[in-house]
Amino acid sequence: MKRLAPAFVLLPLLLTGLLLxxxxxxxxxxxxxxxxxxxxxxxxxxxxxxxxxxxxxxEADLWPTVLAAWLFSAAAVLGHVGLLSVLLFLGSxxxxxxxxxRLPLVAALSTGGGLLGLVVASxxxxxxxxxxxxxxxxxxxxxxxTGTLTxxxxxxxxxxxxxxxxxxxxxxCLTTLLRLFSLGPWNLGWLFAALVVGGATVLMAAWQAAAxxxxxxxxxxxxxxxxxxxxxxxxxxxxGVTLAGYAxxxxxxxxxxxxxxxxxxxxxxxxxxxxxxSAPFVAAWLAVAAAxxxxxxxxxxxxxxAALLVAVATRRLAGASAANLxxxxxxxxxxxxxxxxxxxxxxxxxxxxxxxxxxLQGGLTPFGELALWPWAGLIALNxxxxxxxxxxxxxxxxxxxxxxxxxxxxxxxxxxxNTRNG
Amino acid sequence: xxxxxxxxxxxxxxxxLYPGGIFALGASWLLARxxxxxxxxxxxxxxxxxxxDRINVLPPLIVLTLLPLAPAANxxxxxxxVVAVSLLEWPQLCATxxxxxxxxxxxxxxxxLILAGLGMLEGAGSMTLSDLVMxxxxxxxxxxxxxxxxxxxxxLPRLLADPATQRPAGQCRALGLLLLGxxxxxxxxxxxxxxxxPTTLTGWLIPPIAYLGAALVLGGVLRLRQAKA
Numbered sequence: 001m002k003r004l005a006p007a008f009v010l011l012p013l014l015l016t017g018l019l020l021x022x023x024x025x026x027x028x029x030x031x032x033x034x035x036x037x038x039x040x041x042x043x044x045x046x047x048x049x050x051x052x053x054x055x056x057x058x059e060a061d062l063w064p065t066v067l068a069a070w071l072f073s074a075a076a077v078l079g080h081v082g083l084l085s086v087l088l089f090l091g092s093x094x095x096x097x098x099x100x101x102r103l104p105l106v107a108a109l110s111t112g113g114g115l116l117g118l119v120v121a122s123x124x125x126x127x128x129x130x131x132x133x134x135x136x137x138x139x140x141x142x143x144x145x146t147g148t149l150t151x152x153x154x155x156x157x158x159x160x161x162x163x164x165x166x167x168x169x170x171x172x173c174l175t176t177l178l179r180l181f182s183l184g185p186w187n188l189g190w191l192f193a194a195l196v197v198g199g200a201t202v203l204m205a206a207w208q209a210a211a212x213x214x215x216x217x218x219x220x221x222x223x224x225x226x227x228x229x230x231x232x233x234x235x236x237x238x239x240g241v242t243l244a245g246y247a248x249x250x251x252x253x254x255x256x257x258x259x260x261x262x263x264x265x266x267x268x269x270x271x272x273x274x275x276x277x278s279a280p281f282v283a284a285w286l287a288v289a290a291a292x293x294x295x296x297x298x299x300x301x302x303x304x305x306a307a308l309l310v311a312v313a314t315r316r317l318a319g320a321s322a323a324n325l326x327x328x329x330x331x332x333x334x335x336x337x338x339x340x341x342x343x344x345x346x347x348x349x350x351x352x353x354x355x356x357x358x359x360l361q362g363g364l365t366p367f368g369e370l371a372l373w374p375w376a377g378l379i380a381l382n383x384x385x386x387x388x389x390x391x392x393x394x395x396x397x398x399x400x401x402x403x404x405x406x407x408x409x410x411x412x413x414x415x416x417x418n419t420r421n422g
Numbered sequence: 423x424x425x426x427x428x429x430x431x432x433x434x435x436x437x438x439l440y441p442g443g444i445f446a447l448g449a450s451w452l453l454a455r456x457x458x459x460x461x462x463x464x465x466x467x468x469x470x471x472x473x474x475d476r477i478n479v480l481p482p483l484i485v486l487t488l489l490p491l492a493p494a495a496n497x498x499x500x501x502x503x504v505v506a507v508s509l510l511e512w513p514q515l516c517a518t519x520x521x522x523x524x525x526x527x528x529x530x531x532x533x534x535l536i537l538a539g540l541g542m543l544e545g546a547g548s549m550t551l552s553d554l555v556m557x558x559x560x561x562x563x564x565x566x567x568x569x570x571x572x573x574x575x576x577x578l579p580r581l582l583a584d585p586a587t588q589r590p591a592g593q594c595r596a597l598g599l600l601l602l603g604x605x606x607x608x609x610x611x612x613x614x615x616x617x618x619x620p621t622t623l624t625g626w627l628i629p630p631i632a633y634l635g636a637a638l639v640l641g642g643v644l645r646l647r648q649a650k651a
Contacts, residue, residue: 210525274515276481276508288504292549300549301540304504308532309525311508311515316522375426376499388548392499398430399484403437407476 006062010051013073017044020077025355028128035079035128038356039182042245043076043175045352049252050167056330057259064098065168067091072172079127081119085112088172095166104169107151111173114143118183133184141180141190145197145230148173152226154201160208162216163223167255171248174229178244181236181363191236191365198231199302202287206306209272209313217313218258221272221280224310225251228287231299238357239290239368239380245353246286246345250279253341257334258317267335274311277393279341282378284310286370289380289389293368343393346372425498433487435495441601442487450486450593453600453637457582460641461648475589478516481509482594489601490552491608492625502549503539503602510598513591534577541570542606554605557613567606574603575636579643600636608632 021041023029028037051069055062068091075087092108119125122135149155151173153165177194180186186194205227209220225247232244257271273280284307291300341348350372357364366383373379377393436442455465485506488497501509523531545567546553558564582596608629615624 207525210528274508274512276505276512281508285504288549289502292543297540297543300543301536304539305532305536307504307508308536309528311511312522312525312528373499375423382548386548387550388553389502389504390500390550391505392501395426395429395499396484396501396505398426399433399437399487400480402430402433403442403480403483403487406437407480 006055006066007052009066010048010055010069013044013069014048014052016073017041017048020044021352024359025351028359030079030128033078033080033083033126035126036077037182037359038352039175039178039359040076042248042352042356043171044073046171046175046248046252047072047076047168049249050171050255053252053256053259053330056256056333061098064094068094068168072168075172076175081115081125081127084176085115088112088169088176091172092166092169095169099164099166101164103150103153103164104166107147107166107169107173109147110143110150111147111176114140114147115176117143127179127183136180136183136186138187138190141186141193144173144177144180145194148177148230149197149201152201152223154204154223154227157201157204157208157220157223162212163205163219165223165226167222167251170226174226174233174244174248177230178233178241178360181233181241181360183363185363185365186236191234193234194236195231195234195296195299198227198229198234199299201227202231202306203227203302206309210309210316212313212316214317215260217272217317218255221254221258221310221313222251224306225254225280225283228283228303231287231303232290235290235294235296235368236363236365237290237294237368238354238361238364239286239293239370241357241360241364242349242353242370243283243286243290245356246348247283249348250283250338250341253279253334253337256330257338259330264332264335267331268317270335270338272310272313272317273307277339277342277397279338279345280310281307282342282345282391282393285389285391286378289370289378289391290368292388293370293380293382294365295367295382343397345391345393346378349378429498432495433497436487436497441489441491441494442483446483446486446594446597447590450590450597453597454593456637456641457596457644460645471590474516475591478513478589478591479594481512482591482598485509485598486594486601488551489598490555490605491601491629492612493629500550500552502551503542503554504549506551506598506602507535507539510595510602513589513595516591531580532577534573535581538570538573538577538603541566541573543570545570545606551602551605554602555609555612557609564610568610571603571606575600575640576643578603578640579647582640600640601633604629604632604636607636 020036024037047069051066054065071087071091075084078084088108092104095104117140118135121137122132124132151165151170153163157163205220205224209217212220228247229244232240254271269275270278273284287303288300369381371379371381376395377391379387380389382388488501545563612624612628615628
C-alpha cells in the first residue's frame with residue numbers, strides 16, 4: 001500500500017488533465033487568475049505521466065517529484081505570471097534538492113526571468129490580459145528558450161555527456177515557451193533560433209543514441225524527443241505545435257520502456273522509431289511532414305537522417321547481451337502504450353493536439369497543418385492546403401492483416417495438398 | 423469507414439497480382455538473380471523459409487503493393503517516401519544476426535539516399551509517392567527531380583551489397599528501392615511519350631521500360647564495380 005501511495009496521488013492529476021482537455025476543447029476557461037486551455041491540459045497530462053513513470057521505474061525518494069508535479073500543474077493553470085514563476089521556482093527547488101544538481105534551479109530562474117521580462121515590457125501580470133502580447137521581447141524569448149534547453153540538459157550533451165535533465169521542469173519550461181504563441185506571432189528570428197537549436201539537439205541526440213550503450217539509449221532518446229518538440233515550436237505552424245505535443249506525449253512512454261533496457265525482445269523494437277506505427281516512428285514522421293509542409297526540405301531530410309540514426313539504436317538494443325540487461329516489468333506496458341499511441345495518433349491529434357493548435361492559432365503561421373485522414377491516418381497539408389505527406393496508419397494495418405490472411409490461406413492450402421499427396 | 427472498407431475490398435488485384443503479390447515476388451526474385459549474375463556470384467539456393475522470413479517480407483510487400491505504378495488499380499490511401507523507406511528497411515533492421523552498423527558506415531550507406539530524397543522532395547514539392555510520378559512544368563523542378571532519381575539509383579549498389587538482400591524480404595526490399603528511384607523516370611518518360619502515343623498504351627508501356635532500364639543499368643554498375651575490385 002505504501003508503494004502505491006504516490007500513484008494514488010498522481011492519478012487524480014492525470015484525470016484532471018483529461019477532464020480539463022474535455023472542458024477546454026473549444027474555449028479556454030478563465031476566472032480571475034486562472035487561465036486553463038488545451039495547453040494547460042496537455043501539461044497536466046504530461047506532468048502526471050512523468051510522475052507515474054518515475055513511480056513505475058521505482059525511483060528512490062519519490063515524494064518531492066510528486067509534490068513538484070502538483071506545484072507545476074497549479075502553475076500550468078495560472079494565468080498570473082508572478083505566481084507561475086514562484087510555483088516553478090518552488091517545484092524546481094524541490095527537484096534540485098532531491099537530485100543534488102543545480103540544473104532545475106537554473107532552468108527555473110531563466111524561465112521565470114523570461115516571464116518577468118514580459119511583465120516589465122507590457123505592464124500586465126495576467127497572460128490572458130488584452131495588452132499582454134505587447135510584452136513579447138527578444139530577451140524574454142531567449143531566457144525561456146535557455147530555460148527549456150537547460151532543463152533538458154542539452155548543453156552537457158554537446159560534450160557527449162549523457163543527458164540528465166529533469167523531465168518535469170523541461171515539460172513546464174517548454175509549454176511555457178509554447179504559451180508565447182497565445183500572446184502573438186513570433187518574429188522570424190525567434191522561429192529560426194528555436195528551429196536551429198531544436199534541430200541541432202535532434203541531430204546531436206540521434207548521433208549519440210546510435211552509438212550509446214544500451215542503458216543510456218533511453219536518456220538520449222528523451223533528448224531527441226525534446227529536440228523535436230523545440231523544433232516543432234520553431235516551425236511556428238499548426239503542424240509544428242502538433243509535432244511538439246506528440247513528441248512530448250511520446251517521451252514518458254520511451255522513459256518507461258527504456259529506463260532499464262531488458263525484458264522481452266519484441267518490446268525493444270517499439271521505442272526507437274524502427275517499427276512503423278509505433279509512437280516514436282509517428283513522432284519522427286510528424287517532424288518530417290511538418291518540415292515538408294513548411295517548405296523546409298533541408299530540415300525535413302535532417303529529421304529523416306536523425307530518425308534513421310535513432311532506428312539503429314534498436315539494433316544495438318536488440319543485439320545487447322541479455323545477461324547485461326535487467327528484466328523490467330513496465331516494458332511490456334510501455335510497448336503496448338507505444339503501439340496504442342502510434343496507431344491511435346489520429347485520435348490523439350483529433351482530441352488533444354488539433355484543438356491545442358487551434359487555440360494558439362493567433363500566433364502561428366499558416367505554413368503547415370496536420371489533418372485527419374478519415375479512417376485512414378494522418379495527412380500533412382502545405383500553405384496551399386495541398387497534401388505533401390501521408391501516413392495512412394490504419395489503412396496500412398488493415399492491408400497487413402489482409403496480406404497475412406491471404407498468406408495464411410495459401411500456406412494452409414499448400415499443407416493440405418502435401419498431406420493428400422503424401 | 424465504408425470508404426476504407428470499400429478501398430480494401432477493391433485492393434485485391436494490387437495485393438495479389440500487380441504491383442504486389444505475384445508480380446512483386448516474381449520480379450524481386452528475378453532482380454536478385456540478375457544482380458547476383460552481374461556480380462559474378464552463383465545462383466543462391468535458399469534454405470527453407472522460417473516464420474520470421476515470412477513475417478519480415480510483409481512490410482516491403484506492402485510498399486510494393488502501394489506503389490503508384492500504372493496500370494495498377496487505383497488505391498486512395500497512398501504512402502510517402504519516408505514511410506516507404508521505413509517499411510522497406512525493416513528486413514535490414516531485423517537482421518540481428520549481423521552486427522549493427524557503425525555511425526560512419528550508416529552515413530556512407532544512407533547519405534546519398536537522403537541527398538537523393540532531398541532532390542526529389544524539392545523537385546516534386548511533396549513527399550507523397552503519387553507526386554513523384556507527376557512531371558513538373560518548371561525546368562528547375564524537373565532537373566531536381568531527375569537528379570534526385572539519378573542519385574537514388576546511384577546509392578543502390580552500396581545499399582544492396584548486404585548479404586541480407588538474399589532472403590525473400592531482402593529481395594522485395596531491393597525491388598522496392600529500385601522502383602522508388604524509377605518513379606520520377608517513369609513520370610518523365612510518360613510525359614514525353616504522351617505526345618506521340620495513346621495514353622492507355624503509355625500506361626502499359628512506360629513503367630516496365632523504366633524499371634527494366636533501371637535494373638539493367640544497376641546491374642551494369644555492379645558489374646563494373648566488380649571488375650574494378
